[in-house]
Amino acid sequence: MSLVAGVVAVQGDVSEHADAIRRAGEAHGEDVTVREVREGGIVPDCDLLALPGGESTTISRLIHDEGIADEIVAHVDAGKPLLATCAGLIVASSDPRDERVDELGVIDVTVERNAFGRQRDSFEAPLSVDGLEGPFPAVFIRAPAIDEVGEAEVLAEFDGRPVAVRDGPVVATAFHPELLPDDRIHRLAFFAESAGGDARSR
Amino acid sequence: MAESTDLEELRRGTDLIKRGFARMQKGGVIMDVVDPEQARIAEDAGAVAVMALEAVPADIRKRGGVARMADPADVEEIIEEVSIPVMGKARIGHTKEAQILEAVGVDMIDESEVLTPADDAYHIDKRDFTAPFVCGARNLGEALRRIGEGAAMIRTKGEAGTGDVNQAVHHQRTIKGEIRKLEGMTHEEREAYAREIEAPAELVHETAEMGRLPVVNFAAGGIATPADAALMMHHECDGIFVGSGIFGAEDPVAMGEAIVNATNNWDDPEALAEISKNVGKGMKGDANVDLPEEEKLQGRGV
16 A cells, blocks of 8 residues: 655755654555645655754744644644654644743653754764664764653653653654664554554554 | 663764755744844844844945954843744854854854855865854855765755845756756766866766755845845755845845745745735845956855
8 A cells, every 4th residue: 555654844854754764664564755835735644754953943933824824733643653853842742831932732741942952963873762773873962851741751861851751643753753764664664563543542 | 561771772963964954944934133133123034044143134235344254142141032943153263153153052053154264275164063064155166065065955045135035046056057068978078077166976876866056045135025036045055044035125024935935836826926915125235247356255165
């Protein structure tokens, strides 16, 4: 069966997510067509969705202006998988604690923007992630951290702070799994058995 | 519940992190600002980052004299004001200005021909820094030499402060054309080409295999309207720097928002028509053809 994957493409590292989805799909024997989402009307045709890294203030403004925001909420409400990374996590959260970002509220967490500092504090580190064998090479770039976890399940922590979570069909990370060839987070979000179907009913 | 990671294993300032930062800017608009108020307007308009400087290029052109790094206190005020990344400009070859900007906490340093070059033979050794660098280029040789020195992002030089997009188009077309030529070459032809354009051979091969520059490639130098931004995206730039074009315009708020929207909708002419309506006059500018050769900034730092 052929799957349609959407990558929200108003701003950010879109091609990196598109490539990671293609690799992950191939590894699972899935035929995946990737579509870039710059305007309303495309998300309803998508089986999977990625909300990339970038600047959360910019992404938030453009997805609302372009009529994409409500479609993402409907996508998640229908139990379809969403992977949100870094800025994507901030935009998808229930509370970014910053009026400059208009959140979607599809992950029950509050986040702190730039929690680890400015670019000079950005770092890479091996990270232990629930559901993955062996450490994941995580790249944190002006990354947010998760403060309060409501209904969401914590998949990874760094320095005592949650940095990866699952909430129903949504997987969100404070780091950038799309920047490296290791596609295990994309597989976990989109192609693992537990992420398919009506995940909300679990 | 997952295990916590050992803090000892973390690494900073790697090429992956520097180039990764640049990738997060893709599809975005980076705006020149001279004070916190302008920075706030830029952030509200949807800029992905601001470039903090003492005067926009059009004013530097008018004023003449030596153009230097901005006062670090002013850069700090801008950093305090916004949540998006803040970049700063250092003079070509001025390692100390770059170190000062890094110490202040700028997220990216632009080693820029818009300022008066401090060194007429060498650029900054950018590999020594934790902060990522962006550098201007007119052709593939310049771009790959800057990447070899450690630049994490390349932008076209264009002709800054003119409001004429002509030279940005020329530089982007030149770079893309040279890459296309490279793709059709054999290994030994690429080796010879690397010597001809004075670029590191390893980067020439990498570029040929990728079919593009190995780092993010933005447009800069003369972009003044939403249509200009869309044109540079059409020429396969990854994003847009706007210098004098926002705050030199009649209505900076409307112009800023419109350029952000046009960068997203660059391949949708009907959307671009709507976006381009009623944004007020763009900066007056100077046509590149009228500019005396000695007043051009693009020849600095090859």
